[in-house]
Structure formats: structure tokens, C-alpha cells
Amino acid sequence: MIHLKINNQAITVPAGTSVLNAAKSIGIDIPTMCYLQGNSNHPSCMVCIVKNAKSGVLFPSCAMPVEQEMDIITNDDDVRNARKDALELLLSDHVGDCEAPCRTACPAFMDIPQMNRLIAQGKHLDALRVVKEEIALPFILGHICSAPCEKVCRRKQVDNPVSICLLKRFTAFNDSKNQLAFLPEKNQATNKKIAIIGAGLSGLACAFYLLKLGHNCVIFDSNSEAGGTLLQLSENELPKEVLKVEVDLIKAYGAEFRLNTTINPEIIKNEIKNSFNAIVFATGDITKSNLNDFGYSVSKTGLVADSDTYALDGTGLFACGSALHPLKMAVKAVAQGKEAAFSVNKFLGGMPVSNRYDRFNSKFGLLQPSEIDEYLKESVADDVITPKGGRLIGFTAEEAMLEAKRCMHCDCRKPDTCKLRLYADEYKIDRKKYSLGERKTLKKHFQHETVVYEPEKCIRCGLCIEITSKNRELTGLTYIGRGFDVRVDIPFNRELSEALTQTAKDCVDACPTGAISLKESNAKTERR
């Protein structure tokens, strides 16, 4: 048995144990990418680096057997900086987007590519479920959204962007025809009650997510109808029926509307404050309301709130939408309503909702000409579909499916399991620190039935090579070249289907990044 210290903790482990596993045995998790139990661990990623406290030498813990009297440090600044450097170097050589450009451009961070894929497969309700994860009012937005997503759609480099906005509208419209329209399952009831002042876009969106999180909502508005500024839009811009559909849905979800009720400081003080756990001001542009009189801190543009939490103070007062700053983009108001809801939830002691906006996101910008063909491998050649019934009516199901197929799958297939992203988040890495020189040209091996291989996402750990060789694949995979230009490829220029005849799934599971992934990767974690 070997006696050693890890982070000053004395432990005893059998000889031959790696430092990585020794640490694990006492609950110290060391990040690692290229190590996989059961394979010959030949260190390459260097993310599992630790320090010998006596000599100051850094070494990869996965491949170092424990020695008597070792004294290991796994997490001081020195070690963390080395890991950070390793990750930053790996990312400087990584060409691929964690999230598609459309999704990052969307203020509500809607998972657009996933919606497209589901529509293309005819799974329209599933598509709507994905939409409503992030957007409470897709039918309305499907008419009035300025669609920043389409402006960055990569398909533009081929012909025209995918009609994302119309597709989103389609999911909602298609559902509205059902007897029982879709409403997401609610969390367990909390018996908490929130007052929302204003029934415009941000107020409605806020209510939707608060309800989803299990809270009760009462929406106050001085108008006789819900909708706020939407009520001023023409029938051509937003048919009244569309507004009604989504307001009714929120009612059906459990929101109580108190219309024709003008709120003033007295009502807040005497009635609302006492009977509600939190108040959200979604009153719209303060120059057009009486909010100036409430005695809250106000700037030139609107109420002053914490930019992260939307809280006015620590007493349960929140604000969102144009009440803070007049918004031109409807989708921003909807997004803020959602964010404010999450913040209120946290204030009320609920489980924090993961904020996906803040996650690390690798992105590489425009496609090079040769890369367009690679991306088209996942798409169809047809140009944009024009709705036969005109833009106002939107896509039929057939049209929507055809249009959705034009999406080029710019997002990564392993956004939640890619270790590179996971650790990039954990180590707060600077994506551009080493982005020098020309980026490599992207390729997609799309010929295999179930698996996609994207070499520029590979970290050259060689796990897949070992797996194919252990399983006696006929061609298997191999390293080609050496040094910076080394890549994992198929010998004799054969196809991926010949290289991975039985080990495809194993390679997908072993691959620490999105380099080898399943074509169908619909399973996405839902927001909790």
C-alpha cells in the first residue's frame, strides 16, 4: 500500500493507482478529458494536471502512479492556471459552435436548430415544447419579431436564411388548432403569490414562467384588455385573434387578470405589499405611466434595477421590459419577462434556474467557401419556401417541414456533455487568448448511418483509435501526420461507415467533445 497526501489529506491506496483515481477515492474530482477507465491512459489533454508540492513539478495525474510520501496539490492557483492554459490552447484549435449563431443572436436564447429539426421530422408538438422553453408567446412573436436570428443564419451564405420566425409561428399556430392546446407541465405548487403590474409582452411572459415554476400570479392592468402596446398594432401587423389565443392560454395556465385596475403607490403599500410575496413592474415606458410617482429610484430611461436580478431593492420588488429601458424589440421584452421570473423564483427561495446565456460558447464566425458544402451535407439544396397562403397566414405543415430541412445544423450535438465546454465554463476561459494564425478548415464526415465525425472538434486524445483497434475494426481509425497537423482519420481514405462498423456508439460515448456524435441527438436536458 502507498501512503501519500493529496491536498494535505493523508490517504492510503494500493500501489499502481493513478494519482487521479487516488484523488477520486477521497472525493476530489480532477477534471480530465482524454482519460477513460479501461483504456491505456496516454496523457494528451493535460487538463488533469496536478502539482508535486515538494518539487513544484506539474504532471498529468491520470498517468502518474502514486508513490510513497507523495504530496500532491490538485487545485491551487498554479494548477488551475496550467489547466486553464491547456483548455485555452485546446480551444484555440477548436473550430465549431457550441450553440448555433441563430440561437446566440436570439435575445430569448431559443433553441432554434432543435425546433427546426423537430419540425422537419414532423414532431410539431415537440418543436413547440422546445420553443416554449424560452419563449412564452411564440404565436405573437411569430408575427412581430424582428428576427435577429435570421440575420445571422449561416444559410445566408448559401442562399436565404431559414424562415425561423415563420417556423416558430407555425409551431404555435399548428397547436392552437388542437382542442387541448399545449401548456408545459408545472412545477410543484409553492403557494407563493406574485403581483405583475402590466399585461404587456414582458408581463405576460413573466407570468408564464412564474406559473410554470409553480407560483401563483395576478396580472394588473389599467386597460380593459391584456396586451399593452400590442393593442396598438394593426390587424395586418398582429391579428387580434392571435393576441387573444395566447392571452387565453396564459389564463388557462392559471393567471388571474385584474383589468381596468390602475395601480398607485397607495394600493401597493396598503394592499399588494401585504398579500403578495413579490411584485414585478412590467408597466412599459415610464414616460407613459405614473411610475414616476411611486418613489422608486428612476433614471432617464426608466426604473433603476439590478442588471442581473431585475430587483429594485431587496424587498421583493422587480421590474422588466420597457419599464427599465424602452425596448424596440418585442422579443427582448419577452426574454426579460422570463429572466425576471427566474429571478423572482430565486428570491422566493426556489431552486435557481440555470442561466444558459452565461454558458461558455465556442464560435468561429463565417464559413469559408469550401465549408459551405460541408454544412450542406446536413441540409437540402432548395432555396427558401414562400408560404402559399401568403406571409400573414404562414406555413402549412408541409411547407414548414420543407423549410425546416434547410437548417444546416450549426449547433453542436453534445452541448451539454462536451467536456471542453464543461471545463471552459468551470475555468472561465478566454476563448480568444490564443486565437492566432489561420483557423483550420472545417469538415463533416456525414456518410455514416448513425454517427457524424467533425475533425476540427477533436482534441486528438486517441480514445476512438484505441477502441476501434481493440475491437478489431477492419480499417478503424488512425492518427495521420504528427505535431500540430496531426488528425484522426480513416486509413486508405476509406469511409467512416467502414471504420466504425460496430464501435460507433462506443466511440461517441468515449469522445470527450462533440467530434464524434450521434446524428440524432434530440435528447436535450430541460430547464429545471
Next chain:
Amino acid sequence: MENDIIETVDRIVLEKGKAVEAVIPILQEIQNHYNYLPKEALQRVCETTDITPSRIYGISTFYTQFRHKPVGKHIIKVCVGTACHVKGAMLVYDSFRRNLNLKDNEETDADGQFTIEKVACLGCCTIAPVVQIGSITYGHVTSETVPEVISDFLLAKNGHPTGGTIPYVDSKEIQGEIRIGLGSCCVASGSSGVKEELEKILIKSKINVNVKHVGCVGICNQVPMLEVHKPGESPSYYTKIKPDEVREVIHRHFKPHNPFSRIKSNVYSFFEDLVFDSAPKSLRQYSSENTDTPVAEFLQGQINIATEHRGIIKPSDINEYRKLGGFSALSICLKVKTPSEVIDTIKNSGLRGRGGAGFPTGTKWQLVSNAVSDKKYVICNGDEGDPGAFMDRMLLESYPFRVIEGIIIAAYAVGANEGLFYIRAEYPLALIRIREALSICEKEGLLGNNILGTNFSFNLKIFEGAGAFVCGEETALIASVEGKRGYPTMRPPYPANEGLRGKPTLINNVETYSMVSWIIRNSAESFHNIGTKFSKGTKVFALAGKINRGGLIEVPMGITIRKIVEEIGGGIPNGKQFKAVQIGGPSGGCIPASMADTPIDYHSLIQVGAMMGSGGLIVLDETDCMVDIARYFLTFTQDQSCGRCTFCRIGTRRMLEILNKITSGKGTLADLDTLEKLAASTKRGSICGLGKSAPNPVLTTLKYFRDEYEAHINGHCPTGKCKEMITYDITDECIGCTKCAQRCPSDAIKAKPYELHHIDVEKCIKCDICKQICPVNAVVTK
């Protein structure tokens, strides 16, 4: 074609075996046959052996020796080693590309005549820049002389056959002995031409002189050198001798039997063209009695242990080696000493590994000896890959028996019965000499069963390295012998416990083994008495670059840089200022002239940020740009990185990109900061010695020449070396000779006889030809 491939591959497989370990020898043989690796041949190998497609691709794309595309009839190898680099190898390379009309990434010309490639180092540093076409080596090539080199090669191809036997004229009276060196540098400098001429004249004039072919004479940039030994006369040395000068040398010392032969004076220009040497034409004769001659100065201060009997001994003559004490050490060991006594002797001598890291040799032997196993191996690491180092090549070429003797002694000491000679395939002469020596040793009972009649048996085989610098790292070397990609592995386990095929393995480098027999013969104390407190004995260096007398030197540890540069090397040529030495190649660093009193030993070099490395010592003068030097080494290391660990694979590349940015005038101060930090983390975070030492050239130049980096950032390369930051111009000195205009490959200069010429900077491709040929030095860079 198809059938031919099957037949050929099957024959090769039959010869090399079907095991996975045979993969590199099989590929080498296929390439020898086809000049490249045809896909069908590789497929056939996979069909008929245990070698998988994955392995054959992995291997054949890892080692630079292997080519997957057919090449031209002749391969032009442009050496881009350090010494060649500082003397303009890239300009030469560009010039070849231009002259062969190669576009973009093309490597073979339209007629399929020539294929061009860069090679890391041909080990002929003293006659840099060096180019090898086919079997002919050209030294001192410039961008301007490239067309002549090409046409000379074509002429030589169609004309004179070379070679010949050593003539011995029957006579009772031998008038004396003439010695001529036939190391690689000597041959590249035209010594074989001199040799032939010498033999021809001797036959014609019926002079009875012994002609003796010796190995490397050490003083490589004075070669070809003739030594004339005549009874009653002190020996005379003739340096930089040319074939047409041989006649006169001979006739100065010896009387011909045929009086007419003196009158005939043929100029054998063909031999002269063997190498374009810029040396002056007059005879350079030095007597051995004068101490102020270049030869004497060069030899002074040197101690010959690894290079014992330099210039005397004929490489393949085992009897002579024996006469001079060869194999007596082996005999002592096998017959008198126990293995542990041998190890103690080596321990007491203080010998440390000469491969670079300086691990105590005796301790290493002890570890292997202690390891319990049914089988142990001994490996001689001759994968000398440092650009600018040629010590091992010289030792292998000139003293093959000494190296072999050292290995056998080591094998006896550690209890190994099998050994491997790992030698770079780029060293053909070394391979020939070792192969020859091994077969002689086998015949003489020095290898094989019951060596020298004792119970000790030992077999030694050659493994040809396929071109990967990283294989100088012992674990990578073992991987490549085992038929794997040359990936270093983590230590522990150390090769001493688990090495080749999982068995205890001793790996030492050529020079280390070369010292063994001397230590045994002369006692541990004699060796221990040489050198400094922690670095004992001598070190062999390849001295090259901006130095008057470059060559192979063996000096005591602790000698100062100044002594080497100023006394042995005779200072800097052309009246230029000594600026720095680059020591230890890509793993080492640059030490500025101001620190020339630094003693050369393991400890002092590490302290100043360099390291001993394997012993390349390149002298730099005021015209060398230090940022360019750093970039040069990074280009090398990042190209040679195995690509396994993140820091080395990507870190060295990013460092190179920053250096490229700086040398093209686009760098910022923030880049310097990033570079420094990245260099530090690459040094700490890499797995093996290659990555850990790759940042040294950057770190030392940043430390000692930071002002030059800053100058580049401010848009100015102080030495005018960085091509992207300079422009060519013609000053008023121009005499209007039109030479530059005639030779300008890009029409940037218009010929205006007797007028001041002008360079169109838009058209100028900075090939440097005008500057080289201007008779009045009117072309300048700014």
C-alpha cells in the same frame, strides 16, 4: 504494376518478418524500391502481416522519411539546420523553387526531374549552406549559385563516374604518407575529388606514397585537408585543398619518377565543381611545428577521449584500432572485472549522459543491472536530430569500433545479451561504417556467442531511424523500435525497469559510449580529474556558424565559451562582432557575448537558461537577428512535436505564430507578454523533454535580447534579417555594371549601363541575389 508490387512486397515481408515491429523496416524497404510508398503496396503489407491499416498509416505519416507520393528522379535536399539557416538557407531554398518553377505547394518540377525538400540537418554545418542532390553534396551554396548547382549536377549525372580503388605502386621505397579525411564534411567539401586526383597523380608520376583514409579530422571548415608525413620532415597540413592544387602539394614534397609528369598541368574542373567553395586559391600550408597556425590553434586546448587518435585512425581498420589499444578495455572488463566493478568504475569517473540531460551514467547502469528480468537490452541512441549538431555522426563515421566497444562493455555491466544501434537514416555514411564494423566484430568474435572466449554473449543490430527528432527521447525511441508512432511516454516506468518490449533497457547516446573504453583503460580518476566539480571529463561540440574555424571539437568540461570561440574557433570572420552562441540546439538557448566567460558544464548552462543539449554550438555575429533565431528554433520544434500533449502540440505552434507576427512587424507589446507566459507554461506543462525545452530559445532571447524584440514591435529589424521588414536599395556606390539587373529574377532592376541602378520595391522578391553579386557592395537593406 500490380503483380510487381505484390511480388516486391512479399519478398520484403519475407525478409523483414510479419510482426508488428517490422513495420518501419518494411516501409523503408518499400520506399527504397519505389522511391515512395504506393498505396497498393501498403495494402498488400496489411493483407500479409500482423500490421493493421491503422498502424501502417499512423507510422507512415508520422516519420518524415516516408513519402506517399511519387517523387522526381532526383531529390534536392536543402539543409535548413541552424548553421545553414544563419547563412541564408531559406534564400537558397526559395531560389531552387524559383529555378525549378515550382508553384504554391508543388514539390516536384513539371518534368519530374527534381523534387525539393527541406531537411533538418545534414550534419555538414561547417560548409553551410549545404544542399544535397542525389548523392552529391554542395557546400557554400547561395541563392545566386543555385542555377550553377543544378546544371553542374546534371552534368555530373551524365559525365564522370566517381569512385576508384586505392592505388599502390609496387616499390621498395615508400617515400612517405599522405593522410586525407573522409568524413561526411570532408567528402561534401570535395575530399573524394581530392582523393581521386591524388591517386591519379601518384599513379602517373609513380611516386610511392602511402595514402591513408582517416575519419573526421575535426577541423571541418578547413577541409579538404591533406597531411603530408615524410621521414625527416615535420608533418605539413594543407587546408581547403582543391583537386587542381594536389599536384603542386605532392611535388613540393616528393620527386616523381617520371620527369614529364610535372609539366603536365591539367585542371580538373569537374572535381572542383563538386563543391563551390569560396576559399581562396592559394595554397594554405601549415607546418605542425608552428603553434600559431590555424590548425595548431584549433587543436590546442582540446582533449581527445571520444575522438582519441583523431586524424590518425582509419575508421574501418580494426587492426589499427587494436594496435592503438582498442578492445583492450573490453578484454579487461570481460576477463578481469566483474560487472559491478565496471559499473563502479563508470560511477567513479563521474561520467554523465552526453545526450543532453546529463543523467549520471554509472547510476543508470546500476539501475538496469539491479532490475531483475530474464532479458535485458542495451540501446545506442544515435538519433542525433538537432539542427546544427553532428557529433554523433562524426563519432559513428570515424570511430565505429570505439562506440561498439563501449556498448559491449555496457551490455556486460548491466547483463544484457541483445543490443540495438539506433541510427538516423539521414546518416548514410555512418550506417555503412557501423554495418561494416559490426560484421568485422562478428567475424573477430567480439560480438556473438562467447565473446573473447568468455561466457559473455551479446548481439548487436542496427535500427534505422525514420526521421523524427522526438525519437531522440528515450521512450519515443523505444516506441519507434516497437513499430509504433514515436510518442514519448510518462516516466515512471523508466526504461531501466520497463523499456524495450517491457524489459529493462539501457539507453545511452553515442558519445557516452565513446568515452567508456578510455575510462576503463585510463582509470576513473584520470577522467574524474578532467572538468569541473559536477561535470567530469570532456564534451564533444559541433562548432559552426559565424566562426573562422568550425568543426568537431572535444574540450574539457568547464572551458569557457570565450576560449572556444576566440581560441579554438579563431574568432568571428569578416571583422564582425561576436554577438552570442546558441548552445544545445532547439533545447538550448542563446548566451550573449557579454556572458562569454560562462564555463560550459551542465549546471552553469542551466543557470543561464540554456542546456548542454547534445552539443551543437552555433556562433552568431552582429548580423544575426535574435528574434529570427528564436523563430527558427520554434519552427523546428513545432514541426518535430509528436503532437500528443496539448502544450507542445498547440503551445509551440501558438508561440511560433506570435514570433511570426513579431518578425513581420505586426507584433505588439501585449504579444511579448503572451509569448513569455505561454513559453513558461509550455515548459512546465509538456510531457517530454522536447516540449519542456522547446521554449528555451525563446526564453533566453527574451531574457538577453529583449531590446531586439521591442525594436521589431516598433517596426524595425535591427539586423535587417527579417525579410518582411526590410527593403532592398541601391546606393550611390553603384557603378552601373548591370550585373544585378541581369540576375534579378523578378525584373525589379532595369539595366542601365554606367548609370545608378534602382530597385522597384513592388517587384522585388528579396532573394538577395543583387546584394550577393554587387562588386562594390552598393546594394543595401533597410
